[in-house]
Amino acid sequence: MTGLLETPAERRARRNHRSASDERPAWMGRQPRWATAARGVLLTVACLAVIVPFVAVVMTSLAPQRDISARGGLVLFTSEPSLAAYRAVLSGGVVTRALSVSVAVTAVGTVLSLACTIMLAYALSRPGSLLHKPILLMTLFTLLFNPGMIPMYLIVKQLGLIDNLAALILPVVVNAFNVIVMRSFFLELPSELTESAKIDGAGELRILTLIVLPLSKAVVAVVGLFYAVAYWNAFFSALLYLPSPEKWPLQLVLRTFVVNQTPLGTDELSASTESLPPQASIQMAILVMSVIPILIIYPFIQKHFSKGLLIGAVKG
C-alpha cells in the first residue's frame, strides 16, 4: 500500500520519521533524566499489569496441588509443571465439547463474514455505480442505530434460530464498521490498476480476486482478526440464544465454572475421581484455553494494525 501512492517527498518524510527516530531531532531539547525515568517506570508497570495475570494463570494451570495449597491461590512459579489439568479437561466432557463448538463457530463465522464483507466493500468501492449511494447510506445507518436487544431476540426466535449455533453467526455476519474500513482501503488503491485490467478484458470478479485482494492482505488480515475475535469471544449471544448447555461455547463454560466458581466434577470431565487434578488448575486450564488462540494469532496480525486499520479508520 505505502510505496504505491506516495510522492518522493512523502517517502523521504516517512523514512526520516522511522529511521531517524532513534536519534533526537535537532529541535527537541534533551529530556531531563527524571522524565525519562518516570516514563520508563510508568510503561513498565503498565506492561507488568498486563503480563503478570497471564503468567499467574498459566503457571497455576500447570501447578500441582502442593504448590496451590502452599500459596492458597494463584502460583507465580511452579517447579514441577504438569499437564494433568489439560489432560483432564481435554479428555472429553463439557470443556472438550465447548472447545469444538467455539472453534467451529469461529472458523465458519470468520470465513462467512470475510466473504460477505469483502464483496459488499468491493461493491461500495465504485462511487457512481448503480445504487451505490443508497446501499452505502443503508450500511452507514446501521452504525448509528442499534435495533435493541428485545426486537433482536424476537427476530432470531421468529427465524427459528433459538438453540441453533447459526444464531451465533448470522446476526453478526456483516459488521458495518468493518465494511467501511475495508471500503476505504479499496478506495485508496490506484484506480489505474483496475482500469488497465478492465481494458485487458478482466471482469469484476477477476479484478477483485487477482488484483484487489492480493494488494489488500493487510486489511483482510486485520478485519479477519476482528471477526474471529468477536466470534471467539461471543458470550452474550450464546447466553441469549442457546438454552441447552450441550451447545455452549467456551465462554459460557468459562463463566459457569470459573467466574461463578461452580466446581467441575467427574460428570463434567469424564475422568475418574482419584486422578482429578486440583480444581484451581482445572479452572485456570479452561481460562488458558480460552485465551490461547488469541495469543497465537495476535503477533502475526499485530504488525498489520497500523497499515490495515488506520488507513481505513482515520481517513475514512
Added chain:
Amino acid sequence: MSSGIKVRPGTVADPGTPAARRTRLRGDLAARWHRDRVLLVLAVPGVIVLVMFHYLPLLGNVIAFQDYQPFLGISGSDFVGLSNFSVIFDGDPEFLNALVNTLIITMVQVLFVFPLPIALALVLNSMLNERAKRLTQSILYLPHFLSWVIVVALFQQMFGNGGMLNEWLRSADLGTFQIIGVPELFKLLITSQVIWKDTGWSTIIFLAALSKVDLNLYEAAAIDRAGPVRQLWHVTLPAIRPVIVLLLILRLGDSLTVGFEQILLQQGPVGAQASEVLDTYVYNNGIIGGNWGVSAAVGLVKGVVGVVLVLGANRLAHAMGERGVYSK
C-alpha cells in the same frame, strides 16, 4: 446519482424532448445495470444480512407499543398505546435506579477513563527507541482482544478474596483488600476493568493522529524558544484536537450504553441497587422477567436518545468550528 456516471459515447448533451429524455434515461438505467450488475450481485448477501438483522428488528420495536404475548406474536398482540412507557414517565424506582447508575458510570468514564489513552499516547509518542515502543504497544493492545468473561475471571483471580493480592496481603499480615463483590466499590471495580482492558487499544487512533503532525511545526516552535510544555500545548494538542472531539462525540452518543456484558457477569454478588444499568434492566426485566413490552420501550427510548445525543453533540462541535463525525 447521475453525477458519478462517465459520459459514454452516444450520450448527447442536448436534453431533448421529455419523451426522448425518458427513453434515454431508461436506456441509461439498462446500460448502468449491465455495467454494474456484478457489483450489485456482490452486494446482495451483505445487504440481505443488514436488512434481516438491523432493519427488520427496528420494525420489531413496535412491541414497545403492544401488550406483547410471546405465543400470540407481533401480529396477534394488542396495541396499548404508550402505556409501556409509563415506567419511564412515572419514574418507576427500578428504572430510575438503572438510569442513575448508567449516567454515573458514563460520567466517571468520560472524566477519568477518556483522557487516559490520550496521556498514554503522548508518553508512547515521546519514546525515541522504536523497538521498545513497538514492544510496549504490542503488550498494551493485547487485553482489548480478551472477552469480558476472561477479564472478569482474571480480575477475580487477582483481586478476589482468595485471589493473588489478598493471599499476599494475608501472608504479609496486612489484612485484606475487598473490591470484588462489594456494592459500594462496584463502580470503581468496573472502571478499573475498563481501564485495564482498553486504555492501550484506545491509544491507537491518537498515535495515528500524532504521527501526522508536521514536524516542522515543532522546529518552528523550538526556534521561537518554546519548551517541551509549550510545544505540547501549542502544537501537539491542537493537532490532535479533531480526533479528541470526534471520539468524545461518539462516547457521548453511547452515554446510555455502559459495559453490558461486564456488568451482567458481576451482578450476582453486588445486587441490582448498585449494578443495574439500562441494558441489564432491559435484559433482566424483558428476557428473564417476561415484561417484553416495557423492556422494548426502555430499549427504544435508549436508542432514540443515543441518536439524538450523537446528532446534538455533532451540531455542538460544528458550532465550535470542529469537523465532528460528518461534515455539514
